[in-house]
Amino acid sequence: MLARLLTPTASLWCSQRYQGLRRQGGSRLGSAGLTLVWLLAWTLFPLERHGWQWVLSHAEGLYPHLARPRVGDPLRILLQSLWIIVRRPRPIPLRWPASWQRAWQWGTQALGRFLIRQEEKGLAAARATPREARWKSVLLCAVAGTLSLLCITQPFTLEAQLVFVIMLMGMAFILRAVPGRYPMLMMMVLSLTVSCRYIWWRYTSTLDWFDPVSLTCGLLLLAAETYAWIVLLLGYWQTAWPLNRPPAPLPADPAQWPSVDLMIPTYNEDLAIVKGTVYAALALDWPADKLTVWLLDDGDRASFRAFAEEAGIRYVARPTHEHAKAGNINYALRQASGDLVAIFDCDHLPTRSFLQMTVGWFYRDPRLGVVQTPHHFFSADPFEHNLQRFRKMPNEGALFYGLVQDGNDMWDASFFCGSCAVIKRSALDEIGGIAVETVTEDAHTSLRLHRLGYTSAYIRIPLAAGLATESLSAHIGQRIRWARGMVQILRLDNPLFGKGLNLGQRLCYFNAMLHFLSGIPRLIFLTAPLAFLILHAYIIYAPAAAIALYMLPHIFHSALTNSRLQGKVRHSFWGEVYETVLAWYIARPTTVALFAPTRASSTSPPRGA
Numbered sequence: 386m387l388a389r390l391l392t393p394t395a396s397l398w399c400s401q402r403y404q405g406l407r408r409q410g411g412s413r414l415g416s417a418g419l420t421l422v423w424l425l426a427w428t429l430f431p432l433e434r435h436g437w438q439w440v441l442s443h444a445e446g447l448y449p450h451l452a453r454p455r456v457g458d459p460l461r462i463l464l465q466s467l468w469i470i471v472r473r474p475r476p477i478p479l480r481w482p483a484s485w486q487r488a489w490q491w492g493t494q495a496l497g498r499f500l501i502r503q504e505e506k507g508l509a510a511a512r513a514t515p516r517e518a519r520w521k522s523v524l525l526c527a528v529a530g531t532l533s534l535l536c537i538t539q540p541f542t543l544e545a546q547l548v549f550v551i552m553l554m555g556m557a558f559i560l561r562a563v564p565g566r567y568p569m570l571m572m573m574v575l576s577l578t579v580s581c582r583y584i585w586w587r588y589t590s591t592l593d594w595f596d597p598v599s600l601t602c603g604l605l606l607l608a609a610e611t612y613a614w615i616v617l618l619l620g621y622w623q624t625a626w627p628l629n630r631p632p633a634p635l636p637a638d639p640a641q642w643p644s645v646d647l648m649i650p651t652y653n654e655d656l657a658i659v660k661g662t663v664y665a666a667l668a669l670d671w672p673a674d675k676l677t678v679w680l681l682d683d684g685d686r687a688s689f690r691a692f693a694e695e696a697g698i699r700y701v702a703r704p705t706h707e708h709a710k711a712g713n714i715n716y717a718l719r720q721a722s723g724d725l726v727a728i729f730d731c732d733h734l735p736t737r738s739f740l741q742m743t744v745g746w747f748y749r750d751p752r753l754g755v756v757q758t759p760h761h762f763f764s765a766d767p768f769e770h771n772l773q774r775f776r777k778m779p780n781e782g783a784l785f786y787g788l789v790q791d792g793n794d795m796w797d798a799s800f801f802c803g804s805c806a807v808i809k810r811s812a813l814d815e816i817g818g819i820a821v822e823t824v825t826e827d828a829h830t831s832l833r834l835h836r837l838g839y840t841s842a843y844i845r846i847p848l849a850a851g852l853a854t855e856s857l858s859a860h861i862g863q864r865i866r867w868a869r870g871m872v873q874i875l876r877l878d879n880p881l882f883g884k885g886l887n888l889g890q891r892l893c894y895f896n897a898m899l900h901f902l903s904g905i906p907r908l909i910f911l912t913a914p915l916a917f918l919i920l921h922a923y924i925i926y927a928p929a930a931a932i933a934l935y936m937l938p939h940i941f942h943s944a945l946t947n948s949r950l951q952g953k954v955r956h957s958f959w960g961e962v963y964e965t966v967l968a969w970y971i972a973r974p975t976t977v978a979l980f981a982p983t984r985a986s987s988t989s990p991p992r993g994a
Contacts, residue, residue, distance in 0.1 A: 493562040533574075537581045543930055550938040553579060557942060561949050566626060572949060573621045576942040583939040584614050586931075593926035602916040602924045609906035609913075616903070617943055619896035624950060627791035630844055633745030639672050643724035643747070645740060645807070650681040650713045651731045656688055658732050658852070663696055665734040670741055677723060683713045710803070711826035715818040723810060730804040733760070733851035743807050746842045754812040754839030755831060758805045759786035761847035767857040768963060778959045780853070787954035789897075790843045796889030799843035800831030800897075804851070812839050822877060823982075825870025832878060832894060836885030861970045868901035868971040872978035875899075902979070904972030907965060 440447060448465055541549060553575050560568040560575070587607055593599040635642060647666050651659055659680070666678045678698040682689045685702040693700035703716040714728065725744065729735060743756045760782060765775035779787070793799040801808065803826070812834055813819070820829035831841060854860040880886060880894035916922040925932055944957060977984065 493559070493564070496559075497564045497568070533578060533581075536578060537585050543934060546931075546934045550579065550934060554938065554941065557945055561945060569946075569949060570625060572942075572946045573625065576946040577618065577621065579938045579942045580614055580617060583935045584611065586935050587925075590931075591925045591927045593923050596923070598920055599922040599924065599926060602913070602920065602922040603926065605909055606913050606916075606924045609909040612899075612902070612906045616896065616899060619892055619899070621946075621950075623796075623893050623896050624788055624792035626795050627788060628794040628843075629791055630746075630794055630842055632742045632844055632846070633749045635741060635745045636748065639675075642672060642675055643744065644675040644677070644722075645671065645725045645727055645744075646677050646679060646717075646721040646723035646810075647727040647729065648679045648681055648714060648717055648721075649729050649731050650683065650710050651689070652683045652710075652713075654731050656686075656692060659689070660692065662729060662731050662734055663692075663698060665736075666729065667696065667698070668737055669735060669739060670737045675723075676740075677721070679717055679721065681713045681717050683709075708821040708826075709824075711819040711821045715821070718810075718813065718818055721810075725807050726810050726813060727807045728804060729849065730851060733804050733849045735805070735849040739805075739848045740807070742846065742848055743844060746844075747807075747809065750840055750842070752838060752840050753809065753842060754834040755801050755806055755808045756842045756844065757790065757799055757802055758844050758846065758848045759790075760802060760805055761786075761850045762853040763850045764853045764855075766853040767855070767860050768959075768966075769853075771857075772959075772962075774959065778956050779954050781960075781963045784951060784955040784960070787845065788951060791845050793893045794841070794843040796893050797840050797887070798835070798890040798893035799841045800835075800894075801827040801841075803827035805849045809839075812837075823870045823873040824866055825874065828871065828894075828897070829874050829878065832874065832880060835890055836883065838885060861967065864967050865971055865974050868904075869974045869978045871898045871901045872975045873982045876979065876982040901971065902975055903964065904968045904970075904975055907968040908972055911965070911968075 448462065557572055557575050560572050587610060592603050592607070647669070649659065649662055649666065663678065663680065669676060678696075680689060680693045680698055680700050682693075682700065682702045683706055690700050690702070699720075701717045701720065703713065706712070708715070718726070725747065727735075727740065739758075743758065746756055747753050762780065762782075766780055769775040769778070769780060790799050808830075813830075815837060816830070816833040820826045820833060823829050835841065854863055874880075875895075875898040880891050880898070886894070913924055916924050947955075948957065
């Protein structure tokens with residue numbers, strides 16, 4: 386009967402399968418039973434097709450955990466099959482039918498065109514009636530906020546929660562395939578809805594108030610989850626609409642271009658490294674009478690002085706060495722007189738067009754204080770070298786320079802990163818030079834410029850290339866310095882308070898500083914299972930089904946949204962590797978800086994980047 390339901394090709398294949406089993410020594414009954422299984426499978430799946438034949442021939446590689454039969458094999462096959470269908474790794478030639486692909490592509494493109502038309506209509510209406518559009522936006526936000534609050538706090542049964550999260554997952558999958566910025570914003574809304582609902586559920590339904598050990602461990606985990614939720618929320622705000630600013634043109638007459646002091650601070654670096662940066666600076670496409678290259682030698686070495694004289698550049702060696710790199714630059718500023726100051730680490734080689742690509746914005750915006758460009762590295766950092774992932778994955782800074790700084794620029798909050806930047810000299814004089822109160826003098830300097838009303842710009846075009854840290858100890862030491870300094874700024878010059886910053890700038894600076902407090906929360910996440918295994922503490926006091934229906938959608942939506950948002954600038958797995966390794970080292974210095982910010986700077990930090 387089953388054979389009549391199959392195509393001639395399927396019937397022939399099953400017959401051949403039966404004969405093959407018989408030739409291998411199978412009994413008539415056993416071979417017939419296996420053939421019956423294949424017949425039943427064929428009623429549901431077209432096993433004669435190339436894709437299924439490939440799966441069957443590579444079953445051992447696709448399902449390696451099924452080497453010997455076990456009771457849970459059906460569940461394992463289901464989970465592995467879902468992973469293969471969703472991820473579709475490159476070696477697996479599984480494809481949706483062509484008609485399905487065409488229908489999906491047409492539908493997503495149509496939805497994208499519809500959203501773009503609605504966006505254009507909304508912008509046109511806002512330009513025509515700005516006051517009315519503003520009130521409509523306020524009313525829409527109030528209604529949306531009220532509905533979101535109800536959606537987040539409304540208690541659901543487990544069945545209702547299951548239906549709710551399935552609907553939102555389906556919407557997220559559709560939106561992920563739709564091009565444009567508005568679908569991305571809608572994915573953020575879905576992610577925040579699910580994540581806020583999870584945090585609300587954790588606070589109201591998952592703490593065991595009658596067991597002190599479980600309560601203590603549960604509160605620690607909840608605090609870490611709250612930190613992660615705040616960082617997720619601020620991260621969406623920060624990168625919702627990256628600006629991607631293009632270069633601005635300079636005046637046609639070079640005589641009108643400003644004079645530039647290009648400063649290269651050094652401390653204990655080899656002269657061979659510094660020479661390349663000096664020669665690249667001398668080769669900049671800029672009028673020679675308007676460019677002065679300064680070699681700032683905080684090591685006071687005779688070989689550097691001789692090289693500076695040979696190259697025809699200015700050499701500065703200060704008599705004292707307080708405040709490390711910031712003090713080195715401030716001492717040289719007393720002798721320089723250019724309109725702009727360009728700063729490069731001694732291993733960053735600028736391209737010939739660096740100044741022509743960056744200085745034009747100072748003419749377009751008279752209140753512009755600093756223009757920053759990415760830090761690009763032509764050597765592998767310790768992670769990329771040891772894991773053999775150089776040029777195969779984004780490095781640790783790709784997310785910041787490829788997305789976050791562009792997002793900051795939208796809110797006028799992009800900040801100076803210590804190198805590959807141009808700063809207006811008059812603005813520096815107004816704030817008293819490079820900030821020296823913290824060990825991250827670059828970000829603190831930008832914060833002071835923004836407080837005085839100066840703007841900033843970020844051009845996401847690599848215009849210089851440098852050397853990455855060569856050893857893991859140097860890499861960790863550099864990150865500890867950054868983390869400690871940003872926490873110092875959070876305590877000594879908190880961006881959430883004080884005058885001069887708008888809301889976007891306050892939140893972007895706060896998120897940048899909050900990011901470096903991730904050490905302890907990440908350690909809590911890593912060690913939380915030990916509370917159950919060793920102390921028998923119920924850190925999440927809820928049924929397993931409820932944990933799955935609230936936690937898994939939160940993880941799924943945040944991962945899916947960040948995958949769409951971050952694209953090629955961050956791979957989730959390797960990003961976790963970076964941050965997990967660093968968490969063990971930055972936890973202590975950031976905690977010390979949080980409670981004793983002045984003590985954290987008592988030791989002299991490295992003069993490098």
